[in-house]
Amino acid sequence: MEKSPEHSTAEPVDVPRPTGWMYKSRSIGKWSTSWYASPRIQLGMVAFVCFLCPGMFNALSGLGGGGKADHTLADQMNIALYSTFAVVGFFAGTIVNRLGIRLSLSFGGIGYCLYSISLIVSEHKYVPGFNIFAGAFLGVCAGLLWAAQGTIMMSYPAEHQKGRYFAWFWAIFNVGACIGSLIPLGQNINVKTNANVTDGTYIAFIVLMFAGACLALLLCDANKIVRPDGSRVILMKQPSWKTEFVGLWETIRSEPWIVLLFPMFWSSNWFYTYQQNAINGSYFNTRTKSLNGFLYWFAQIVAAVIIGPLLDVERVRRSVRAKIALTTLFLLTVIIWGGGYAWQKKYTRADVDPKIHPEFKGWDWTTDGYVGPMFLYFFYGMYDAIWQGIVYWIMGALGNSGRKLANLAGFYKGLQSAGAAVMWSLDNNKLPFMNEYASNFGLLCGSILIAVPVVFFKIKDSVPIEEDLAGTDETLEDVLPPGAVESKRIGDEKI
Template sequence: MASEKPEVPVTDTHMGDMKEPTRVESDLADEHVVDGPRPTGWMHRERKIGKFSLSWYASPRSQLLMVSFVCFLCPGMFNALGGLGGGGKTDATLADNMNIALYSTFAVFGFFGGTFVNYLGVKATLSFGGIGYCIYALSLLLSVHFNVGGFNIFAGALLGVCAGLLWTAQGTIMISYPKEEDKGKYFGIFWAIFNLGAVIGSLIPLGESIHTKDNVNVSDGTYIAFIVLMFFGAVVALLLCNAKDVVRRDGSKVVLMKHPTFITEFVGLWETLTYEPMVVLLFPMFWSSNWFITYQANGVNNAYFATRTKALNNLLYYLAQIIGALGFGYAMDIQTFRRTTRAKASLIFIFTLTMVIWGGGYAFAKKFNRADVDKKLHPDYVFMDWTTDGYVGPMFLYFFYGMYDAIWQASVYWYMGALSNSGRRSANYVGFYKGIQSAGAAVMWSLDSHKLEFIKEFASNWALLAGSLVVAAPVIWFKVTDHVTIEEDLANTDETIADVLPSGHPEKTVV
């Protein structure tokens, strides 16, 4: 039997008076219902191991863990490889060109990714997305032994397509499956598992180069290990269930478009902007969110450190991401404070963090330029090793760069999740995010391939990050509310409340 809840008056928007709500409106307004109706099939059956109960297979928590594991194996390993700088090579030119192709196609398919997610479903989209990662790593391995420049560029462009689809599907799950009060925690859990892949992946080149104090290319064995793990990630994605089968503990379903088509989803992108035009003020944050990766990987880690120390830095960078994501994610869901208060506090916190961390980064960045660390110009140049005096300061800087990355991404996802609970609208928000993010990354990789001075790369990062927070302030200050109602989520869609009620709900027939 469903628990009793207080009946909250609902304002009649036409007459301006108060009316008694239907039980359906009350059920949907309160997300704290437990033991609500849930289908009885194998996907929705709880199982126990001793005294411990496991979430049903088609629960948001189980699906989040599976998606996290897919990202652990695919983009997590990609980050471990890319974080070394140059795709594991001392000369970053090839990786720069591959990444220009990658993020150019990523921008397009990330932008329209919501269309494919709603049409194909999250399972097929994630699995196809995972394939591109192992082909990318394979092309880097082949480039060590053969001149396959055309295939390298193709692999980069293909990964852009695949990554755009994978990340849009992942983002849709992460911000539309959980309840409002759990969205920060869900991001923290996902980001921790995903980056654990990069931490473990960093152990591969660290183990391979443990005795190498110079800056050299990674071994064939490193590339082969990444290829196998990435392919396994694409296979794991096939074990997911589709969003229409996911049921929360209170019996509610994810808000999805009833009969998605490419035409209606293209229109949906426009409807998303017309529904909430101020979302464009988040676009500079989207643009900035991968802009700094190029500088950190190539301008700091690859340029200044020996191979084994790069691998160690990489491990610490992604370990810091786990700490940052869990800490920030859980903090953003503290129910002691209203959601509007948490949103404003987070903005002030991130702006302060930007000034502190990147201020420390400036002290490091002004120490050297490209010419100083160029082995062709200075054959006797010695890269910094973890045994070198003065290593501790740069090590901690790189650690905090990783923590900052996680907090930035967490804040963007949380702000988007606070604007809507709708799966359809969330997919479009994430599509905007990944498309604009990737366009910015493509520009930055292009600038790096043209050998822009490191200090200029650094300055562009600091300015963009700080400026984008100022631009985003009105959205965070005025558009994030304490709760998004189901009626608001269904606005400008062809869905009804009946479409999102769980099957068998006693009130479904009266809607």
């Protein structure tokens, strides 16, 4: 294969940086660490914020029904959550560009705390209004948090590191979900029925989520970030609400083919409802649901660590890697979800409904035949990480501008959440499990095929910096390291 023209993975040393404590490297023994305002440190901090907030939320949701035996309340809360998430998420990139990364992430973390608080309150008092409000409020908060996270993960690293940055983030983030799954597993280790989780489980989640909201306040905003080569993130110097809403429109107007990615965005959270409620929440007892949840999120770590570096292999040109990635994703969809059909045809929603069949007892990990669905659920977790990783990488390959990528992240989370809201609503209306399965298989395969023109013909081996600067008030001098502008101009003249 022809080698990619992207930059070398070797990081430059002794590149001049601004003065101040944020830009001083530290040494621990023989190891030299990055400076505080570096992409690596900031991504690590964001990963830990997500470890503590959405990571714990994922662990709670992974139990099915928000930890409750009856899924009705959680379905209604999630419909409210993803409905507001869809609206706010679509414009969240604009809001993040205006408010900044730090405040957006911290405000986002508060919503996760309130969501868990409402669940524990509902264990002791009937407060449906508070529960629905908590879900809707989390949708607003999560829209900002994930748009800010997507901006960091896609715009902070250099072009040759975007897959690795996804892997680092996704692995740390899902360690939170793994640990979160161990909390109910430990507290319900002897519960062999399908019961609600304990108050202690909810309290642990609340404390950890609040810690994540506080940690976000220690982050730097994007305008202070300096990469190892001395370059900076491309932003608007003085963003206003008007310029950001204009930028949102320009993102679509200048590159209308981006809408071909929207079906992939829509599909990217559609399968959670089916996996968490129709499989884990319905067919297994409390302690086994917790174990399955742990395995699901652990599988995401494994998959992220594999897929991230593969997406950055420099021996293969980026445009070729994009084609290989999308083709591989399609094949994995057919294989893994094909195995899912073999499992789903074994039972219906009525078969596992305790009101219709009170004699049904959820499967335990000691039940004969448990190994098959355990591995299926594990591979579903791997598939989720591979899908999210490839979609994020595709968006990151379309440019390096923080402003543009914030808008793309907003589109992604908005459409993703709209799809999730529809699916939670269908589940709340008792859509047959086989229909839920079929909708997943059809949407996932179809959305990949629709994205082919973008991935095969629009992803370049490298995006010129002048293209990234279009639509901003930044100049080459603002974003390139000292001396680099003159070198670039001399190089351009020789060409």
